[in-house]
């Protein structure tokens with residue numbers, strides 16, 4: 578059984594898969610408390626579902642892309658099995674994780690989207706940098722940036738860990754706090770070879786809308 582906050586069907590708003598129809602499985606609980614968290618409701622709310630029930634729900638959406646997210650999906654020890662079952666059902670499987678827990682438990686066929694935490698959220702000390710050893714060119718790394726300090730810190734971590742040689746890197750502004758234009762100008766000014774990651778679901782629907 579897994580504790581599930583919500584399952585829904587929407588447009589993928591982030592990552593190199595942005596724009597594609599996607600089934601989202603949002604799991605309950607998180608081991609972190611980021612200052613800018615936009616899914617606080619996933620900390621506790623949820624109901625128990627079997628993997629079969631989750632797969633049945635996802636199959637009802639008639640999509641080929643599925644994302645396991647949270648909260649922090651790796652808090653629950655059945656998450657790798659859920660990922661395996663979705664892969665067996667021929668889904669392209671994305672797993673969005675904070676990088677504070679061991680991503681090596683996930684099947685290699687998943688796209689692991691590792692959202693290493695930047696200093697302004699207060700959780701950067703929780704990053705498990707040895708997760709970099711598990712990354713392949715099938716995975717993605719994301720940094721969410723609120724300040725120039727976050728951006729400079731992310732640049733340093735990208736260089737320190739050689740991340741540009743491993744997988745696509747996205748840098749995303751905290752919605753409503755750092756302008757897209759400012760972040761775009763920083764990236765261009767530095768010729769930093771990263772992807773500006775906008776949460777496009779927040780432009781399609783009202784930013785606070787749940788289940789999109």
Ligand code: SF4
Nearest residue numbers: 607609610611614648
């Ligand atoms: S890791 Fe994600 S879900 Fe957990 S507190 Fe941070 S932003 Fe929120």
